Amino acid sequence: MWVKLAFKLFSQEFRRGELTIIFAAIALAVLTVFSLSSITERIGLNIEQKSSDFIAADRRLSSNHELDSSYITKAKEYELQTAQMLFFDSMLFANDELVLGSVKATSNEYPLRGQVTIKDHLNGISYDVDSGPSQGNVWLSEGLFYTLNIKVGDKVELGAGIFNVSKVLMNEPDAPFFSLSGNKRVLLNYADIEMTQAVQPGSRVFHRLLFAGEEQQIQAYYTWLKPKLKRNQNWEGIKDRQSPLGENLLRAERFLLLAGLFGIMLAAVAMAVSAKRYCERQYDPVAMMKTLGGSRQVIRNIFLLHLTMVTLFSVVVGLLVGFILQYLGAGYLSQFMGTELPAAGFKPWLLSALIGVVCALMFSLKPLLDLFDIPPLRVLRRNLGDKLAISRLHVSISILTIFLLMWGFSGNIKTTLILFTSTLLVIAILFAISRLLFAAGRRLGLRPGSSWSLAIATLQKRANANAVQLISFALAIKLMLFLVVLKNDLITDWQMQIPTDAPNMFIINIAENEVEPIQNFFISNDIPHEAFYPVFSGRVDAVNGEEFAKRVSKQENEEQDKDARRGVSREPNLTWLDTLPDGNEITEGEWFSDSDEIQVSVFDGWKEVLDLKLGDTLTLLINEQIIEAKVTSFRKVDWGTIKPNFVMILSPNMAGKVPVTYFSAAQLKDSDTKAISQLLHQHPTISMIDIKSRLEQAQSIIAQVTLAIGFVLSIVLISGALVLISQVQASLAERMQEVVILRTLGARGKLIKLATLYEFLMLGAIAGFVAAFVSDVALLVIQQQMFNVEGRLHPYIWLLGPSSGAIFVALIGYFMVSNTMKQNTQGLLRKIA
Structure with a gap:
């Protein structure tokens, strides 16, 4: 008999929209995870296939x-x-x-x-x-x-x-x-x-x-x-190659992983809020059923059946919508990438369905248990059972569930802990701030009848609910800020590695008497080119007169001197320059001074290898010639660029002391092919290294990664907006009651509208400020730990966070409650009833 009653109640509640919130939340969780995981898997497979061209195999x-x-x-x-x-x-x-x-x-x-x-x-x-x-x-x-x-x-x-x-x-x-x-x-x-x-x-x-x-x-x-x-x-494979491309592919893969994790977090937050709100809306019906003789067992069976039905229906709809979304997205990306994306496997289907079921079970279990404890006397005393609305156990279960879902999705405990800890930090800071601000609202002394006064009073009145809303808003804003800033940083870093004006051809083995003719050739043919660098190889033989350990012959039973200083075995290419080259930054010391002694600037990676310090004297063995040079600076060198870089750069007074060849780089266009052929014919001893096609391949892959990241980011932004919508929708009933009371007391419509707008503006600004603060701190850690780039602060998000948060939350919040404002008091009373 209870099954028939359960289906009848389910049908009525579904028609009235009582199950809309929890249905939408589960469907949102499923479609977000499915579309993100499916798109990222297909993009990842495509990028990996394209990147495999660089090694001609997998x-x-x-x-x-x-x-x-x-x-x-x-x-x-x-x-x-x-x-x-x-x-x-x-x-x-x-x-x-x-x-x-x-x-x-x-x-x-x-x-x-x-x-x-x-x-x-x-x-x-x-x-x-x-x-x-x-x-x-x-x-x-x-x-x-x-x-x-x-x-x-x-x-x-x-x-x-x-x-x-x-x-x-x-x-x-x-x-x-x-x-x-x-x-x-x-x-x-x-x-x-x-x-x-x-x-x-x-x-x-x-x-x-x-x-x-x-x-x-x-x-x-x-x-x-x-x-x-x-x-x-x-x-x-391609990821093992020590190249900018291999490193960038790993970074792109990690970014897509982060996006998937953030999608799960947003969907989980929406599900937790919606499940709690749905159960709160059932307090009165459960009290009525108990008053009419309904047993706890029957009530439990009815609502568990409701949860099972809505979960299954939501998972199916979420998978269907997610499939359509990723199909359209993949088609859109395929057009821009000029290639067909590989099909995804079964993992997105299984993962999204599992997350939908787990979210529904874990986030609804405690609210449902609270629902079954509602006393029958609530039909007379409407406040009975309200103390069950906030449950530490429910919060703990929700937090643990989100952590396990993130860990299961990423498979990386370090990444999960960084994101999870930063999220808990947001929650703790916001809860403290909300308590302080809302508690201080009464002491601000604003004038009566002011929209600001009414907004602050409303915030203070709903301190607990607003704290939860504030946390949800901040989490959504934090995740969106996090991905936007990280995306911009990664793309900027890639573009710096391969700028549009980068040289695409190197010319080496240039004799000194060929420098001027080749330079004139570039100028006459309007070919952009780099400077001509003198190049010679040399070995660091000693530091401050202390020789490095020499190689010994095991055949002759020679033993290596264990006390001798350890050096490096290879002979790097060296040069002399009068100015610091692009892409180099002095980390210690100063560039060359006017001095008769030969000076040297050393790559800071060799500082520890050779145990060097400023003022040391290096003994360089160049062919059979010994050159002594004083260390005047250490340089940070970006080896990821294709610009000429050197481990050691000597001062200009080195010129003429050793024989050298020269090399340069140029940026060629397709129309320059014939002219370059003539150059090679005139100077057959020089060698040309054409990397134009390699650069085009790399830039094509980076463009695809950038487009893919932008698309995934848009999905996360939409998910964030849906979380905000679900939060505002959860408070609509309470806002209807407030509008009715205010109108009964004679408040004008303009006053109520402005107060609502100001309330959302303050919530968004506070949430945005805290989100910006925590995002910037977490980004420092993430960039260093996951992306192997130098972490840096982003001052602009301290303005972007509060302003975008205020505007975003105000627009969505006001849009959601605008229909409530337009309705007359009689209509609102019917809805509340």
Whole structure:
């Protein structure tokens, strides 16, 4: 019998809108999590696929010695695509010209991701292909054509083999971003390696295997492969590359994760508020049912059935709306990205449905238990049971549930703790502020009949309810501010790394007598270029006369001096400059002074490595020459940019003391191709490193990430607005009562409207100020811990938070209650009844 009654009550309450709030909250939680998780998963897959072009595969295995053939056999069992590569240097000979080329031999399957860009002849138009050269053919980079004085169709000797030059090699998807091989690259078919006879036992070669396939199969294969890898073999993907792109992809992924976490938090807040409000609205019906003889068991069964039905219905609707939203969003993003986004898996469906059910259960359980304890006497004394409205247990359960949901979604306890702790900080600060402000409202002494007086009195009267509203408003504003500021910081950082005016070509091995002609060439052809930097290599041999430990011969049973100072083994490229280059910042000391002694500015990363301090004297071994230089400054260097950077920069009086070559960088347009070809023909000994296509790839991926982040951010902003709406809607009944009382006492409509507007303005401003404060502090931690960027304060959000919070809350709040203001007193009384 109770089931029939439950369905009848459910139907009536649904028609009257009694279940609208809790239904909307659960649906909001489900659609927010589904759309966010689905979109972020699809965007992440697309970005990962696009980024895989940079290594021509999903994963690659590198080795200095030949790889076991079983690796390929096992990969096929896991249904993975594979391609083989071999790198070596060999001489090329044609037309009595001899040059050392950097050879990359690839199997027919190369590339597994991305495309190779070629031209049919030097003056032809570039186009993309999905494979390398066929047997008997080689593709040469443009510089080799000028050095060897050949054209497409000619023959060239590579090692002991003779090959047909069939194409001009413009770009490979996995070409190194910066390589000294420059424009001396050769692409060879893997089957022709034996024909060259250049690879013999003991030859310096580099092996690589490429893999592509489903992520699950790749992970399973790596589980099999990992125990078999040697120490000098490396397994890597795009995220493992030490490059700005790999780091930026990790940052984008973490941002999307944050957005998903914030979406869950907003949806959970909306659900908690709505569940509590729904149960409060049932206090009177439950009291009436108990008065008419309804048992606690029957009442419990009825409302649990209501909760089950509304939860199932809400989850279905939330999934449907979320699917439509992410489908439309993915279509919109696909148009701008120029690519079809991969389909998402089952995870978004399961995750969003689970979160909807968990939210409904955990956030409704305590209010429902309170609902069952409503005394029958409430029909006579309407205030009975109101003390159950605020429950510490309910708050604790809600907080714990939100934490567990965030942790389960992120899988990262550190990230969850940072966000969760900052959120608790917001709640604590706001609760204290709300108590102080609302309690002080009576002592402000504003004049009677003033809208401000009425607004402050209303705030004080509803201190508990307003404290909850204030916390909800601040959480929504904090999360939105957090993502907006972080998005701007990330995009600004990316744009700084690859600015629009960045050079896209490097010219190296320039002789001193070639500097002026090449510089005049750039000027006459209107090609923007960097300065010409003198370059030489040198080794730090001693500090303050204390020599570093020298390498010893184990063959001769020599023992290393354990007391000797430890240095660095490599010889970095050095230069001398008279001004501090862009992208460098002096962290300690001063730039070069007018002095006869040679001075040096050192990258601050080497300060600890070499145990240096200002005033130390470095002994540099350059070829056979010894140069002493005094350390006058340490520099912070942004190695993520493509600008020329140096570990050590010497003072200008170093000029003329050691032999050098020069290098420069330029920004080329497509129309400059012919002119650059002439330059290479006139100066065949220089090398050109063209990174234009690599920059375009990187900028394209960053643009996609930026667009994706903007779309995800818009979903979170909409969720935040819905949270604010649910909070205001929860207080509509109480506001109706206040309007009726004020009108009965003779208050004018304008006074009531302005008082309501001022109330929301104050709530929004206070919430925005606290949200800005906590967001800025939390951003310092998040930027350093999650994004590996220097944390910084953002003064503008101290104005943006209160102003946007006041406007945002006032507009939404006033819009929600405006219909109440327009209704006459008689209509409002009917609704209240």
